[in-house]
Amino acid sequence: MGKKELILQKLREMLPEGAVIQHDAYTSGVAFVARVPVSGIVEAAEVCDRGGAYLESMTGLDFEDTAEIVYHMNVYEPKSRFSLRVLFPHDEKIPTLSGIFSSAVWLEREVREFLGFDFLDHPDPRNLLLPEDADFHPLRKTFGKIAAYRKREEIYA
């Protein structure tokens, strides 16, 4: 059994029924998707870290009814990228993963400045790419010309 399967097994034990969806054909670029609650993201990341996975990238999504962060994890084995998805209200603070993955510091800075999602106890909450005094969040759907600002289920059928 590969590292990915071990992590999958542990996440299945940790999360409620139906929270982990497997994509065996790897058509969407991930082996499985785990829907994690905000309170459980640090624990889930620790499971991934102990299982040998690393944080590959982080991205945020802005919907009318909810905000979402996708953590892409990977293992140095073929076809083993997987993602953790966290849904939360726009004004909720997300626990930082920088205590587990050092690379999360920059990724979270980018998500914070571009989408305005705040991270709890982030060690370095400065802007990474935008000017220091920028007080706007360009990747929010309400920035500039507003188009395609929809609810999550309208986009993910």
Added chain:
Amino acid sequence: MAIPKVVPGEPVIKLALLDDVLNLARANSLWPMTFGLACCAIEMMAAGASRFDLDRFGAGVFRPSPRQSDLMIVAGTISKKMAPAIQMLWDQMPNPKWCIAMGNCAISGGPFEYEGQYAIVPGADLIVPVDIYVPGCPPRPEGLIQGFLALEDKITKGENRNILRRFRRTGRKS
């Protein structure tokens, strides 16, 4: 005896001939700064390499420090985050110094300038004084070389006064 009028900012004693000689030397040994921002810098490197060979014009000595260079080539998109660094590099260069804005991004923001954009400075002339504009996206090395020749002519105040110019336009009466 008529007292010659002193214009503020102008030197009292003008050494016209010496200035001409110095300008000749300056124009034919431009030292650009090793400094690129985006894809235009790739063309700038090509212009400096053996095929296009900026050394033919005495301009191939890319200096790694702004304190040794007298030409800044703004080669690429200027993001708002980068603009203070460019201004500082320009301020660190000793006089006399010149600036070439290379490519559409450095001239006017290029494809990144649109209504509501938040990321870039649309034009190098907004932050540093620009002498020569070289259009293109990116300009070919030949285009940059023409920019260099135009700058040389500007420094010597005319192509005909640049007696050391390596290449002359043909079919032009001087």
